[in-house]
Amino acid sequence: MKKYKFFIGILIGISTLIACQKSNDVIVEEIEEVVEETIIDADNVLSETVLEANGEGDTYELINSVLAPGYDVIEAPDCSHELFGRHIDEIFDNDLNKNVFRFHIHTTPDNDRCINFDRQRNEIKAYDKSPDELKGVKNEKVVYSWKFKLQSDFKPSSNFTHIHQIKAVGGTEDAMPLITLTARKGSPDKLELRYSETTSQVTLTEIELASFKGSWVEVVETVIYGEKEFGTYKIEIKDFSTKNVLLSYSNDEIRMWKTDADFMRPKWGIYRSLLDATSLKDETLLFADFNIKEFKK
Template sequence: MLFKQDRAVDVVTQLQADRSKKTYELINSVLSPGHNVVEVSDCSHPSFGDHITQQYDDSLEKDVFVFHAHVEKDTDRCKKFDRSRTEIKTYGKSPEQVLGTSGETHIYTWLFKLDKNFQASSGFTHIHQIKAVGGPEDKMPTLTYTLRDKNDKKSFDIRFSKFLTQESIASTDLEPFLGEWIMVKEIITYGEEGKLEVTLSRKRDQKELLSYTGNLRMWKTKAQFLRPKWGIYRSLKHAGQLRDEQVLFADFEITQL
């Protein structure tokens, strides 16, 4: 677990892959020491083993996390069977500095890589969400990165929910994201009168692929806090459009200003 203090006000929490350590223990030691923030399909697919692993990446020259998703056998934690989930998160037992409360500004940065032949479906495939905990609106994510292949259009969408319905606030073609390491910087000021700044860029040449800046309601009614999730969470209703996937992640960083 790595923390550093900057000007006595900014607290930075970093999660970096390290193959010398057990993957789940490493993730939990940073995002919720002594507890469990890993949501995976191990219970329904025990023959595969851990659905989050680590490997060395030649292009980054470092260890990275590998999030595995399988069309057959994977489920949503043996609770829902029309979808599968391989995710990590922060939650109520996590340190305060990784939970977003009203009036705070948090900066999230990370890298991810989709396979060059990655296949989304006409259903949902999410790789990142900001969700509330508590209140009547917490089932609907406030922010979602969604990949879709619908009507022969492959898209990468940033979706936003003010209350209980969601809309796309930024969208672009999925193709430039495939087979590339993508850098994400997401700045959120939490609150009824909040703000969102997002930039996704291709690491190889720093080319910006998608961005959004705007004043938004970055809160939910009676929420205790908002928190991030990362991974691959997808509908299996159109399983014929999908394939087994490995989504790579690296260098998670949460800064509480």
């Protein structure tokens, strides 16, 4: 973890200098607390999994090699739209100055893996074939981070348009996601943070979707998996360019588990209802810099 401490040392020097110039002891104290917590977290990293786009071609193979080597984590509508080909590819993005993942979805003929026809799915996931470090278990702290960008004219369904989920594998409540980021058509359109303690959902917080359209945003989601007295959840989404916080939520007394679950796992992509198909259009959703860290609690 020496590289973390090196950069943190630079941060301490710069931040302390700025704070001293302001002659504000409170600022210095707050900076020191943040830096100390960061050092502790860096020293307590048990594992880190990184998925980054590296250029055109072999995109499915790249994703699978990280999220489940030798297996298939892609849930794409390729079977219903063979003429289009693979629905996840990679392009160079000028804003980030790097390669990124591009997820495609089409109002027709795409569906949900030729299984469900009232919805469409193009997602990647961790699952039972994934390495253990990608499976969230009780009393484990996990930090998920990534970037995404919606088109400036992105159109959500009035039913659901999920772009991220945390789901259980196993147990009696695994059909309903534990955590969901979903876009929803309305007046105005919203991005909702949804939560399900058991089998029904509530909205924890929401923000106008316009804040997310046409710009890269970065997400940091921190979870301690467990029953209500042990579970914690925190998410912060910032505009990548301005660093302005667009959405923030934190709860240190929340059930982050499902009854009799084997483990919890993340999903990313676009999964939307076709019951309001007239509101939709063909979309491309960009993702970059997936990162999953496991920590000592």
